[in-house]
Amino acid sequence: MGNIGRKAELFVVYVCLILFALCFIIPFFWLIAESLKAPSELFEVPTKWWPETPQWVNFSLVFTSFPFMLYLKNTIIILIPNIIGSVISNSLIAYGFARLDWKYRDRVFVLVLITMILPFQVTMIPLFLLFQQFNWIGTFLPLIVPSFFGNAFFIFLLRQFLLGIPKELSYSAKIDGANEFQIYWKIIMPLAKPVISTVVIFAFLGTWNDFIGPLIFLSDNKLYTLSLGAQQIMGTYDPKWNILMALGVTMTLPVLILFFLLQKYFIQGVAMSGIKG
Template identity: 50%
Template structure:
């Protein structure tokens, strides 16, 4: 009988050459480098640029006065001068100024978290006549800078007898700021209306919907408002300078002027006090950074 020729081995069963076997992992590594490694390197370099001023502030706070003004520049002190920090705390009532600043920040944040969400909820989730007009008028107030309204507002608080108290610095926050109301309104609009409609069918009131549904879903935006308000009150210099006359009521931002004399400046202690002034902001950001980023990225998305 004639022999049947054997079929050639299918190409699918043939072993792959080594160069093809190693091709996929190399491609995967290259993809990881492009999508993860190189972007993170770029972000790290940008982060170093932003970190450089603060690092220079800390290094300068540990130098002696001769090293601060030395030419050529002394990049690292020969001996760490920790006395600048003790002198910074003892030269001015640092603890008192810190407490005054914390009190102002606390009531400022409390006022914004009470007033801004209420106004934003009304403008975003409730239908009433003139809602859009009120919203546009409120947005128009953002055009006016603080310098334009500074004198009329001062005259108003002076007639009310509130000068040299913390009320001019905290009371306006209980009426809401236009920027925070706008940001919360955009976030509230991104929450599905089906949730509130279902709650209304079940008999829930507007305040119950606001308190038990809207606010729990809006924590990232509320964290963002709280952080922005805290930063604004913590670093405010012009407000306390205008309204506070008693040195015992000064805040840290105003108290730092004590290191600037008529003829000289205590640069070492000023840099040390500025470092202590900046550290709480950095610590606070690390605690709320995730909620802060969510509040920024999710605001305005439907």
């Protein structure tokens, strides 16, 4: 009976997981189906789940309807420094909170966590005025430089992971003559690959999908990102919904590829960050 009960329990769990997965898969499937429809099919009643004749030309129109490659280049110019800055700055700060002993460390960490409750809309105007004083408005700098000064969520995630690494490793390295930076770079960082991969994924998503930041700080059409380019398609009197859907699929693919490449490390990073602390 125990074996039968265990199998029944696993069956219920798998059914629930499949139903939960469908909640995420169905919208993406609908997006793909809509991207392959002709404009006349988009608003048909009743809605068809799949077009009679898939319009693959919609994806080629994504590259010709607006300067896709220019916006992609601008997005990558912002994306790469953001990922680098997020990994370097947050890992250094988290190392200080997790591995070094200094006065008021825990109190300062609480202050860092408090900043997580502040939405971007609260700091948006002060940041704009600050960057205006620096003459950075209309450049990529407001979208890149802040990533080199830490992010409360990333600091928390990295700190929790680093707390789980035995301090004996650091003590042994100090006996061998290593300084703090050498311990951080040669011992801690290689061990922190799972949580670093998690930070990379979140930094990628935050920058790739960012709309409000480029909208506020970029004024030249030649500097627009892909998210602003999508708004250009929507902002006309006759929105090209099929092309917009194809653009949505195109912008989703890099996210899916990155997640599947780093899936193993991502799950380890999220799971192990809550073990200690």
